[in-house]
Amino acid sequence: MLLTSTQLFRLSQGHLNLLAACPRKFQHNYLEKLTTPTDPKQEETQILGSRFHLLMQQREMGLPINSFLEGDKEDKELKTLKTWMTDFSQAAPEILTPDINEQTFRDSEHYRTLQIQDYLITVIYDLLIADQEKADIFDWKTYPQPPDKRYLAKNWQTRLYMYVLAETSEYLPKNISMTYWFVQSKDQPKNIQFKYDTRKHKQTGQELKQILSNLTKWFEEYHQNQPFPQEPAVKKSCEYCQYAVRCYDQINNPLEVRAVILPNIDNIPEVSL
Template identity: 40%
Template sequence: MNDIDNSHNQSLIRLSQAQLNLLELCPPQFQRLYLEQLGSPVSPEVQDNLLWGNQFHQLMQQYFLKLPLDSILEVNPNLKNIIEALLQGVNEQHNLNAESWTEAEHYRALEKGNYLLSVIYDLLIINENQAEILDWKTYLKPQNKKKLENNWQTKLYLYLLAETSDYFPEQISMTYWFVKIPHEPQFLRFEYNQQLHHQTTLELENLLSDLDNYLLDYHQSNLDFPHRKTCEDNCPYYQLFFSDIINLNETEENSNLFSIIDEIEEVSI
């Protein structure tokens, strides 16, 4: 979200899944990071992870654009092996055939109230009665599937496709593929349905209504975004706002990592 501090003078405010996640978790940190631009540089280790994620997404984009990868993969056997294993898994698990329509880095957006909700699907596979969203993650498969199911990336990606296409929710799914050398690729799939769509609609409307009120108070009355009632127990940014004895560097790094790790910049070819 760029220049959100001036967005009350604009027609729409663009929101991604990462911003929805942070807004739901910690409104004051959302204010701090996106309105006041108070983030700090991340560590070299985090920068390396983000660079690797960018490079991997670019390679997958090139593959599905039918651009050659041989010159890149020949000099990196480990990368070649993991990409070949991933592509084999994708072909086995998904409905890819001569009739399928696919697009890498597929962008969609939906206007909702004062906001423009936007997503970029790493790969979208379209068939007559089925639509599949694929997302590449360059880390190991998480143990807690429920946590990923409740993440706004999963909820927003499925919701937006249902809202902007002719597919019924039951015809839509989302699959995360987890890739980390030297491990074999693994995946988690989430099916969608009308009940989940209704639930996401209500959650989204409530969250955006909260943001409307926060922004109004912030701009008109100079009031900070409020903390959640469960902040002390559940918020990783609690120390940033309330503790006199904090490891500021660690807290800042976690803050920035949370906001950008799922928003690796997509590289246009």
């Protein structure tokens, strides 16, 4: 997919994270649409996470969910979903049972867009709660171990979600926050919150525009049969990348590259037949 004078390229936080990690991988994923076999266990986890998000959305819309959760008692997924919902309602009752007397705006799966250069930046908030002075973004995570807060702070989801809200509303950056809730955390759900400010907003805007300028340049070069930049083969992430061999198959010393990106056969345990 290439940019034209009448076409906007839609970008999400996932696109930006991939561009920051490895532009060549962005090329393989989104321009060439290369696919790799899906890990069944990972796919099962993703489906369960999607079902939880859907239940949270239905609950926010006032649709009944108890009858669904009380379905087949032997269904492991239903048991898991019910546990997550119960634990979260106990950990954050102020989010799920708001004061009806408060004048607040609430919207689940809230969608916003922002055009920058030839790109349409898109965000979807799992839940947005706002009043006349402040706005709070919430995001549900269903993996068990919360990442380091410093890692989350650098993640484009955190930065982009608050940036777009500040750019598309009248809320001052200092009155915007974002909270991640990890509903599967050990013992009870945990949260990590980020506050926004003008300095962070300015920095994010500058870095975002730089990434988009680079992307435009890479698109133009790609149109001239020049691939997107790639990460050095010595990077640890290349060992786990499904495109590693494809990226480096024409390098001067393929044996050296294979030693970096492929496991040593001597270190692979034998499997009894």
